[in-house]
Amino acid sequence: MSTPFYVSPQQAMADRAEYARKGIARGRSLVVLQYADGIVFVGENPSRALHKFSEIYDRIGFAAAGKYNEYENLRIGGVRYADLRGYTYDRDDVTARGLANVYAQTLGTIFSSAAEKPYEVELVVAEVGSEAEGDQIYRLPHDGSIVDEHGSVAVGGNAEQISSFLDQRHRDGMTLAEALKLAVQALSREPGGGEREIPAERLEVAVLDRTRPQQRKFKRIVGRQLARLLDTEAAGSTPTDAPSDTEDGDSADSTGTTPDSTEETEK
Template sequence: MSMPFYVAPEQVMKDRADYARKGIAKGRSLCAVSYDDGILFAAENTSSTLRKISEIYDRIAFAGVGRYSEFDQLRVAGVRHADMKGYAYSREDVDAQSLANAYAQMLNHTFTHEMKPMEVEILVAEIGDERAGDELFHILYDGSVVDEDRFSVLGGEADAITARLDESWADELDLGAALRAAVGALAGDDRALGADDLEIAVLARSNGRRKFARIEGEALTALLG
């Protein structure tokens, strides 16, 4: 009887992390930016049907990068989780932090127990009645959760985009300025992104009970200026 090869646990975890990061880096990046009326989401996405940014609940949005089939599976699970909690308790009891914790447990379990980790990074965002109540939870492929403040960047070019956003972001940006800052950070100095290259959405305090809305077509072109 042959003996199986021994691989140190540290090496197994490193190999899984490298595999997940390489898969995520193949896709386009995404960012979320805080502005005066809520949170803006901007992704480089030429598809009109395969969405990276979606509504989860009244005040909560979801965004993902990496392998589409995997983060869309997580989106569906999040919608079901929120609907069940809202039905069992009340709509006010559905919050981004508990949803982010549930996602973190799912991703961590897959990362540590399955042969192949999920090649995804996701973002769960919620807006409050005041800007101080806005929340951005960035969840990595291994279940790590980062509580972001001014903005959050997901994807393989996160470091470069974060550096550009750090230069252009300012407190109390309006929607147009936040959009131009986000798109400029995604594009960099050597490219230009038009309305057809982008997927844009917001969680806005002025939107009524359901805060999520997409910005498309002429409205997006006008905001891009």
């Protein structure tokens, strides 16, 4: 009778973590930054139908890197949680911290279960406050831990180098144009130290804008408005409610959140 193959729990968890990290690293990076009037989401995404960023609730946005089918399920679950809690209690009871806790429990359970593979995803949940001090940004890695971020955060792909770049250059009170340009500069950096150009049509940009009069603060920045923000030095004063090329703030989009092909893993 052969002896069963033994793997220590420590080695098994390390292998699962490495597996998840490699899957996440295959995706393109995205960044989330605070600016004077809210929070901006920026990522490279040639698709106009499949989004990396989505609205979850009135003041809450969602960003994810990794395997599409896995984080799309998480996004849908988050929308359902937020809608049910807002309906049962009060809209103000739906918070980014509460949503992050729900995601953390789900990711942690899956990561520690030997019966299924870990999710190859890394999430960002952000909530814009009525003042800058009330903004919240939470990063959730594959293992379900929660990291409370301040100022800026990068996930997916070359996240470590991009985070270092942002930490050195991000400052409080930046205009939207300044924050957007900084994000594009960070995303343009190659792992080897070089830079590449990312055209505006390959960028996906969204904001949670505290100055919007609507209850829903999420809005996509596209087309001519995005070009103006990228090209004009004085564009920091451009309001996010200025006319753009698409309908305003698509509620909990049903389109999902990523990439360049129909493959499950973002390339």
